[in-house]
Amino acid sequence: MRGNAQEHDLVAPGNLGAVLDLLAAEPGQWTPIAGGTELMVAFAAGKLNASKLVSLWGIPDLRFIAVTGDSIAVGAAATFLDLRRHSVIAAELPLLAKAASWIGSVANQSRATLGGNLVNGSPAADSSPALLAYDAEIEMISVRGARRIPYCEFHTGYKRNRLAPDELLYTIYLPRRFKRHTHYLRKVGTRRAMAIAKVALGATALVANGLIHEIRLGAASLAPFPARLMATEAALLGQAIAPETIRAARRALLAEVQPIDDIRSTAGYRRRVAANLLEEFLLELSAKAKRP
Amino acid sequence: MNTARNVNGREHRSGGQATIHFTVNGRNRAVTVPPMKRLLDVLREDLHLTGTKEGCGEGECGSCSVRMNGELVNSCLVPVLQAEGAKILTVEGLAVGKHLHPLQEAFLNQGGAQCGICTPGMLMAAEQLLAQNPHPTMAEIREALAGNLCRCTGFMRIFESVVAAAAAESATQAKAPHLEKTHHAR
Numbered sequence: 025m026r027g028n029a030q031e032h033d034l035v036a037p038g039n040l041g042a043v044l045d046l047l048a049a050e051p052g053q054w055t056p057i058a059g060g061t062e063l064m065v066a067f068a069a070g071k072l073n074a075s076k077l078v079s080l081w082g083i084p085d086l087r088f089i090a091v092t093g094d095s096i097a098v099g100a101a102a103t104f105l106d107l108r109r110h111s112v113i114a115a116e117l118p119l120l121a122k123a124a125s126w127i128g129s130v131a132n133q134s135r136a137t138l139g140g141n142l143v144n145g146s147p148a149a150d151s152s153p154a155l156l157a158y159d160a161e162i163e164m165i166s167v168r169g170a171r172r173i174p175y176c177e178f179h180t181g182y183k184r185n186r187l188a189p190d191e192l193l194y195t196i197y198l199p200r201r202f203k204r205h206t207h208y209l210r211k212v213g214t215r216r217a218m219a220i221a222k223v224a225l226g227a228t229a230l231v232a233n234g235l236i237h238e239i240r241l242g243a244a245s246l247a248p249f250p251a252r253l254m255a256t257e258a259a260l261l262g263q264a265i266a267p268e269t270i271r272a273a274r275r276a277l278l279a280e281v282q283p284i285d286d287i288r289s290t291a292g293y294r295r296r297v298a299a300n301l302l303e304e305f306l307l308e309l310s311a312k313a314k315r316p
Numbered sequence: 317m318n319t320a321r322n323v324n325g326r327e328h329r330s331g332g333q334a335t336i337h338f339t340v341n342g343r344n345r346a347v348t349v350p351p352m353k354r355l356l357d358v359l360r361e362d363l364h365l366t367g368t369k370e371g372c373g374e375g376e377c378g379s380c381s382v383r384m385n386g387e388l389v390n391s392c393l394v395p396v397l398q399a400e401g402a403k404i405l406t407v408e409g410l411a412v413g414k415h416l417h418p419l420q421e422a423f424l425n426q427g428g429a430q431c432g433i434c435t436p437g438m439l440m441a442a443e444q445l446l447a448q449n450p451h452p453t454m455a456e457i458r459e460a461l462a463g464n465l466c467r468c469t470g471f472m473r474i475f476e477s478v479v480a481a482a483a484a485e486s487a488t489q490a491k492a493p494h495l496e497k498t499h500h501a502r
Contacts, residue, residue: 029350029357030332034397036351057395064393065374067352077352081398105387129463130444132375134387135394217462218376 027067034077040085040165044192046078048167052189054078058086058101059135061128062144086139086194089113094200100139100193104151105130107138117198119154119209119226126150129217139193142175145183145249146220148288152250153226154209156242158198165194172197179249205230205238206312208305212297214288221245222289225301229260231313236260245289246281246298255280256302265310273306274299338402340365341409351397355389356380358396359406367407367436371465378464381437381444382406388444390463407436410443418488419443419481428477430468437464442478451482 034057037043046054055074057063058081066072080086086101091112098107104124107113114121127133127141127150141151142162160175164187175196178185187193208227213219224244230237239260241253259276263269283294334351337344340363347362359365359382371379373392380391383405410417419442422428429435438461445452445460452460457478466474 027352029353029395032350032352033332034334034351034395036397036400060393060395060398061375064354064395067395068354068373068392077395079395079398082400128375129378130441130460131378131381131388131390131463135389217459 027070027072032067032072032075032077034079036079036082038083040083040192043078043080043083044165044167044190047190047192050076056080056143056192058137058140059103061132061136062140080137080139080192087137091200096198096200098138098196098198100142100195101137102139104133104136104138104141108133113198116200116203117154117158119157119207119228120151120198122209123150123154123211123226126211126216138196142178142196143185143187143193145179145185147182147247147249148221148224148245149250150211150221150224150244153224153242153244155196155198156250156252157207157209157226157228157240158202159240160199161197162193163195163197164188164191166191170194176252179251182248184249202228206305206309208308210301210304211244212301220288223283223294223297223301225298225305227302227305229305229309231265231309234264234313236263236265236309241302243281243298245294246283248282253277253280260306265306265313270303270306273302277302334397336396336400338399338404340404341406347396349396352395354392355382355384355394355396355399355404356391358399359391359404365406365408369433369436371433371437376463376465377434378437378441378461379434381440381464383440383444386447388441405440405443407439410439417443418484419446419477422477422481422484423474426477426480427473428470430466430470434464434466434468438466438474442481445478446482446485450485452478454479 053076055077057077057079080101086099088099089102089110090097104127107124108121127136138151141149155175161172162175162178163170163172205228211221211224213221221244226242229239239257241257243253244250256276260273277299278295281298283291285291333348335348337346347358349358359368369379371377375390375393381388382391384402419439441461441464457475
């Protein structure tokens with residue numbers, strides 16, 4: 025069944041304050057729509073379960089990238105092309121630029137937004153492993169005020185998150201302290217463009233005196249939502265990268281992940297590939313640490 | 317239905333309809349339609365610009381690609397309210413009078429068009445690329461067209477058409493550097 029435009033209302037208040045007023049006046053009644061790369065697909069298929077939509081497109085208060093001394097603040101309605109084209113992101117947060125370049129095609133990247141990717145909350149979200157690896161924080165806003173939490177606490181279940189019915193995802197904060205880290209991101213899918221990840225792993229780590237001093241692992245399609253692999257990180261922290269460390273890390277990862285069988289892949293394949301990606305990252309980290 | 321203000325602050329709706337003002341291929345247009353109507357459907361049904369095709373209707377195939385404010389978009393995923401005030405370029409806007417766009421010439425000469433359904437989208441994605449990068453590598457061409465699917469599978473000839481168009485445009489520029497690049501100006 026095709027969607028019928030007459031069955032959905034869409035308004036464009038044009039500024040952040042007016043959007044928040046609308047959400048506060050009728051909490052939970054309005055569905056925000058930014059670039060439409062998720063919601064318009066559901067609409068076309070006649071499966072859009074939202075009768076009232078409020079447009080976030082073209083609101084300058086939500087589409088910005090602001091660089092300060094210690095962080096980069098990205099407005100929730102910044103597009104993936106905005107991220108790809110930003111020189112500081114390309115230089116300091118290459119995983120985010122790389123993830124942005126993998127999302128759909130150019131025509132999707134010109135419309136799809138970072139905030140939309142997070143609020144949509146797909147377990148396979150392309151930007152999430154990079155944000156988790158970079159220890160991102162997010163700020164949510166409503167007429168009641170703003171609150172900021174670590175991104176790794178945003179998702180609470182399959183397609184569930186911490187946003188209250190009157191709240192909007194506002195800003196994603198990325199700390200600028202990863203210049204010395206080793207960065208890793210790999211997505212395994214059916215083709216380079218337009219493919220949804222079977223598995224993806226993003227990682228940053230710092231080795232000091234031969235030991236893993238800091239490590240973050242962000243995974244997609246290995247749990248009901250994008251998540252840090254905290255137990256695997258714990259197994260690696262403070263360790264030297266030796267074959268036995270890698271074996272222990274693989275075991276920790278396999279005990280921690282909860283992939284599923286679905287149309288794109290199987291749980292077994294995802295488990296094996298995820299462990300291989302982790303090993304690939306650790307070998308890169310080890311090789312880099314050995315270089316003078 | 318409530319009355320709401322659009323981005324320009326104009327009162328713009330009544331009875332489930334919104335009046336959208338935008339520029340399509342350089343012409344000012346206004347349509348009164350449901351605000352969630354897809355830009356694709358407005359172009360085809362209300363403006364009778366049927367060059368833009370619907371393929372998948374879910375942003376996977378690129379048949380409905382148009383340029384909106386200088387960026388490539390899938391018009392099947394744009395609710396028309398979000399095109400308020402925008403500059404839209406569709407395949408009908410590529411040729412100038414009877415003079416085909418260099419990309420259109422190249423697609424004809426190189427066999428870049430087969431059944432033709434993907435062609436308008438391919439042309440718009442290629443136009444987007446050349447507007448930003450007049451001398452693309454083959455890898456850049458492949459990436460720029462990665463969201464456009466050809467069911468005839470004639471991808472090589474499509475890529476070669478883009479190479480030929482880029483070369484033809486550079487030759488034109490070399491011969492007459494004083495001429496503005498009219499095609500990319502819009």
